[in-house]
Amino acid sequence: MTTQTSELPQLTLLDEDNLPTESELYSMTADHRLRILSELRTYVLARQAHEIPEAIAQFGVLISRKLRASAELGAQKKKRKAAAPEVAKASDAELF
Amino acid sequence: MSAETQVNLTFPLSVDSTILSSFTSCPRKFYYEFLLKRVPEGKSIDLHAGGCFALGLEIARNAFYVENLTQDEAIARAWVHMVKEWGEYTEPEDHPKSFLNMFGALCHYFDTYPMENDHFQPITIAGNRKAIEFTFAIPTAVRHPDTGEPILYSGRCDMVVEDREGEGGVIFALDDKTTKAMNANWADQWAMRGQFYGYVYACRAQGINAIGAVVRGISILKGSYKTAEATILFSDEQIEKWWLMINTKILRMVQAYSKYKELLACFEEEHLTQQPELTHIVAAAPWEMSYGDGCMAYFRPCSFTPLCTSSEPWEIYSDWDNRVWDPLAKDPTGKSEDRFLAAGPLELPDELHALLWR
Numbered sequence: 001m002t003t004q005t006s007e008l009p010q011l012t013l014l015d016e017d018n019l020p021t022e023s024e025l026y027s028m029t030a031d032h033r034l035r036i037l038s039e040l041r042t043y044v045l046a047r048q049a050h051e052i053p054e055a056i057a058q059f060g061v062l063i064s065r066k067l068r069a070s071a072e073l074g075a076q077k078k079k080r081k082a083a084a085p086e087v088a089k090a091s092d093a094e095l096f
Numbered sequence: 097m098s099a100e101t102q103v104n105l106t107f108p109l110s111v112d113s114t115i116l117s118s119f120t121s122c123p124r125k126f127y128y129e130f131l132l133k134r135v136p137e138g139k140s141i142d143l144h145a146g147g148c149f150a151l152g153l154e155i156a157r158n159a160f161y162v163e164n165l166t167q168d169e170a171i172a173r174a175w176v177h178m179v180k181e182w183g184e185y186t187e188p189e190d191h192p193k194s195f196l197n198m199f200g201a202l203c204h205y206f207d208t209y210p211m212e213n214d215h216f217q218p219i220t221i222a223g224n225r226k227a228i229e230f231t232f233a234i235p236t237a238v239r240h241p242d243t244g245e246p247i248l249y250s251g252r253c254d255m256v257v258e259d260r261e262g263e264g265g266v267i268f269a270l271d272d273k274t275t276k277a278m279n280a281n282w283a284d285q286w287a288m289r290g291q292f293y294g295y296v297y298a299c300r301a302q303g304i305n306a307i308g309a310v311v312r313g314i315s316i317l318k319g320s321y322k323t324a325e326a327t328i329l330f331s332d333e334q335i336e337k338w339w340l341m342i343n344t345k346i347l348r349m350v351q352a353y354s355k356y357k358e359l360l361a362c363f364e365e366e367h368l369t370q371q372p373e374l375t376h377i378v379a380a381a382p383w384e385m386s387y388g389d390g391c392m393a394y395f396r397p398c399s400f401t402p403l404c405t406s407s408e409p410w411e412i413y414s415d416w417d418n419r420v421w422d423p424l425a426k427d428p429t430g431k432s433e434d435r436f437l438a439a440g441p442l443e444l445p446d447e448l449h450a451l452l453w454r
Contacts, residue, residue: 041195044179057172061203064175068200075319 008046013039019059022066030070037063103379105131107241107353110233110248111346112423113291119349122390126349127383128400134416136399144185145193145316146274152178152202153254153272157228160211161218167211174202192276192318201274201314204321209312216257216270216310221302227256230269231424232298238346241353247346250423253295256304268327269295269309278315283326286311293338296330352382376410 013036014020025033040060044052108115108130119126128134152174159170182195209216218226230253235246255270269292275282286292292309299306308329315322359378360368368375391398403409403416 037196041179041182044176045183049173049176049180052176054169054172057176058168060175060179061168061172064196064199065203068196068203071196072319075317079319 009039009042011039011043014059016053016056019055022062025063025066030067033063033067033070037067103132103375105353105356105379106133107131107350108247108421109240109243109245110250110423111349112249112251112421113289113294114423115421116290116342116345119345121393122386122398123352123383124380124385124404125390125398125400127380128403130421131353132413133418133420134403134413135419137415137417139185141187141191141193142394144182145187145198148178148181148195149198149201149274150254150272151181152199153205154229156202156206157211157218157255158226161226161228167206170211171203171206175199178202192316193274197316197318198274201316201321205272205312205314205323208323215259215261216255216268217260218255219258219267219304221256221304227304229254230256230295230298232302233424234298234301236346237343238350241350241357247350249294249342249346251291251294251298252424253298256295256299256306257310267299267304267306269299269306271295271309271311273311273313275313275315276317278313278322278324282313282324283311286326287328290338290342292328293330293335294342297335297339300335355382373408373410380409 013032020028028036037060040056040063043056044060115126115130118129155177156167156170156174159165159173160167165173178195178199182198187194218228221227221230231251232253233248233250236249238247239245240247253269254272257268257270258264259266259268271292286309292311295309296306308327311326311328313324313326356379359381360375363374363378385404386398391401391404393399398404402412406412
C-alpha cells in the first residue's frame with residue numbers, strides 16, 4: 001500500500017532543512033521539547049524506517065537525550081529535596 | 097453453561113528456557129500459558145520495553161558491525177526503529193520503563209560499552225554472518241506426543257562474541273538484561289540459569305567452542321542507570337548434565353500431557369458432551385499447582401492466580417488473551433501462530449541427526 005506524501009503527518013514545530021542546534025535546544029522549555037519529540041515520533045510512525053532522513057534521526061537522538069538528561073536532573077533534585085528535611089533534623093539534633 | 101466442550105491443547109513443537117522454567121516453577125502455569133495458550137489481557141510493560149530495547153541493540157549492532165556505520169549513525173538508526181517498535185503504547189503512569197528511558201538506556205549502554213572499543217566483538221559464523229541475534233533449534237531425544245518428531249530446544253542469544261582482551265580467541269555467548277533494580281548480588285544469580293547453558297550448548301552443537309556466557313545488565317531507574325557484567329564458565333560435564341536434565345524435563349512434560357489423553361479416553365464421549373466441564377477438569381489434572389514459590393514472580397502474585405483460585409476457571413478463559421509463544425522471536429509474544437507448526441514437517445540435517453542419537 002502506498003501513501004500520498006500530502007496525507008502523511010508533517011513537521012510543524014521544526015524546519016526539516018534547518019533543525020535546531022544543541023544550544024538552541026537548551027533555550028527551549030522542557031514542555032516545548034516534549035511537543036517536538038511527540039511530533040517527531042508521529043512523523044516516524046507514519047513512514048517506513050528507510051524514508052526517515054538521517055538528519056531527522058540524528059535530531060531525534062539529540063532531543064531524546066536532552067529530555068532524558070533533564071528528567072535525570074529533575075529526579076536528582078527531587079531526591080535531594082526529599083532528603084533535606086532529614087539533614088535539617090540531624091543538624092537540629094546536633095545543635096541541641 | 098458456557099464452558100467450552102473442547103479443550104484445545106497442543107503440545108509445543110519447540111521449547112525454550114522460558115517454557116521449561118515455567119514448567120519447573122509450576123506445571124499448572126505451564127498448562128495455562130503454553131498448552132492452553134492463555135495470558136492476561138494486554139501486554140506487560142516489561143515485555144514491551146525489554147523487546148524495544150533488544151531491537152535497538154540489534155539494529156545498532158548490525159548497522160555498526162555489518163554496515164560499518166559509525167556508532168552515532170548506528171544509534172540514530174536504532175532510534176527510528178525503537179520509535180516504530182514502541183508505537184502508541186502508553187506505559188503505566190510514573191513507570192521507569194518509558195520510551196525516553198529505554199532509549200536513554202540504549203545510549204547509556206553504548207556509552208559504557210562503545211562498539212569500537214568493546215573487548216567483546218561478535219564472531220563471524222557460517223554464511224559470513226555476524227553472530228548477532230544468534231538463533232538455534234536443536235532436536236532433543238524426546239518425541240513429540242502428537243507428531244512423533246523430535247521436540248526442539250530453541251532460543252535466541254543476543255550475540256556470540258570473542259573476547260579480544262589478553263590473548264584473544266575466547267568465545268562467549270553474550271546476553272543483555274534490563275532490570276529495575278540492581279543489587280550487590282545481581283551477578284550471582286546467573287550461574288545456574290538454564291538459558292545460558294542452552295546458549296553455550298547451541299554454540300558447541302554448531303562447532304563454536306564457547307566456554308561460557310557473559311550477562312550484561314542495565315538497571316533502568318527514573319533518575320539513573322547502572323550497568324553490571326557477570327561471566328559464567330561452563331565445563332563440558334556441566335553442559336552435558338544440563339542437556340540430560342533438559343531431556344528428562346521435556347520427557348516429564350510429555351508424560352503429563354499423555355496422562356491427560358489417557359484420562360480423557362476413560363470417559364465416553366457422550367458423558368463428556370453432557371458434562372463439558374469434565375474435559376477441563378481432566379485436562380488440568382496432570383499439571384500440579386505450586387502452592388509455593390511458583391505463585392509469586394518478580395515480587396508480584398503469579399498472573400494466573402485468578403484461574404488457580406477459581407472453582408470453574410474455564411468459565412473465565414475467554415477473558416484472557418490467546419497467545420502463542422515463539423522462542424525464536426525478538427518479541428516471543430508478538431505472533432499468534434506457531435512458527436514451527438507453520439513450517440511443516442521437520443527435516444533434520446545429518447549433523448543434527450547425529451546429535452540427536454549420540
